[in-house]
Amino acid sequence: MSVDTSRRIIVLRHAKADWPAVPDFERPLADRGRREAPAAGRWFAGLGLMPDLALCSSAERTRETWKLFAHELPTRPRTVYEDRLYEAAPGQLIEVLQELPEEVGTVLLVGHNPGVQGLAEVLAGEHDEDTLPRLRATGFPTAAVAVLTVDVPWKALERGVARLTSFHAPSAD
Numbered sequence: 001m002s003v004d005t006s007r008r009i010i011v012l013r014h015a016k017a018d019w020p021a022v023p024d025f026e027r028p029l030a031d032r033g034r035r036e037a038p039a040a041g042r043w044f045a046g047l048g049l050m051p052d053l054a055l056c057s058s059a060e061r062t063r064e065t066w067k068l069f070a071h072e073l074p075t076r077p078r079t080v081y082e083d084r085l086y087e088a089a090p091g092q093l094i095e096v097l098q099e100l101p102e103e104v105g106t107v108l109l110v111g112h113n114p115g116v117q118g119l120a121e122v123l124a125g126e127h128d129e130d131t132l133p134r135l136r137a138t139g140f141p142t143a144a145v146a147v148l149t150v151d152v153p154w155k156a157l158e159r160g161v162a163r164l165t166s167f168h169a170p171s172a173d
Contacts, residue, residue, distance in 0.1 A: 007150045008106040009097065009123070009162065010051060012040065012069065013116045015143040017061040025086065029064045036143035036170050037065045041072030043168050044145055051077045051108035055096065057085035059112070065143070066110045077108070085111045090118035100154040113140050120146040120167075125160030131167040144169040 015033030029037065050073070056066045058081040070076045084096055093115055100107060109116070117140030124132050135146065147166035150157060 006105070007152070007154065008049065008051075009148045009150065010044070010049070010106065010108040011116050011120050011146040011148070012044075012065070012108060012110045013113055013140050013142055013144050014057070014059075014062045014065040014110065015040070015068070017142070025059050027059070027061050029061055029068075033061070033065065033142060034068065037068035038072050039170060040143040040145055040168065041069035044069070045072050045074065047147070047166065049106060049147070050075065051106045052104045053077055053100070053106075054079040054108045054110065055082050055085060056080070056110040057088075057112060058083050059086050062086075062110045062112065069110075085109065085115075087112060088115045090115055090122045093119045094122070094157055098155050098157050102153060104154070116140055116146075120148065120164060122159050123148055123150070123157070123162035124164040125162060127164040128166075131164045134169075135164065135167045138169050141169045 015036040016030045017027045017033055018030040054077050056062050056079055120135060145168045146164060148162040148164050150162045152161050
């Protein structure tokens with residue numbers, strides 16, 4: 001009997017942040033970000049995917065993005081606010097994902113650039129249609145969403161094991 005190891009990783013970059021005179025970790029969303037986050041959530045909800053778990057950086061702008069994004073989903077998954085996602089490099093993000101319990105089939109990670117773009121690029125050994133070339137051409141703008149599938153257990157997650165199946169970037173205002 002074979003065990004289904006199909007997994008899905010949804011990578012969400014926080015929406016557009018404001019630049020008030022506060023430490024970077026405490027920066028809130030700008031007005032544009034408060035429009036981008038729910039729009040990204042509606043796009044994602046239209047895919048019909050539902051995360052089992054959300055891992056969200058504990059920075060203010062990611063928490064605010066997640067709250068607005070999640071409001072557009074049919075149900076809100078269990079959420080873990082993770083300090084290690086703030087300013088994390090792709091390798092650090094992979095380490096966090098490798099710790100996931102095997103019963104998690106779909107995880108949504110809310111983080112920051114350049115880490116989230118690097119994560120999507122490093123994991124994507126394959127891609128559907130023009131998803132990876134588009135991601136590389138546009139970068140990973142605020143409120144962008146990448147959907148990757150992997151057929152290995154979380155602990156075996158490494159460079160090139162994923163397929164980038166969807167990439168959505170909001171249109172610029």
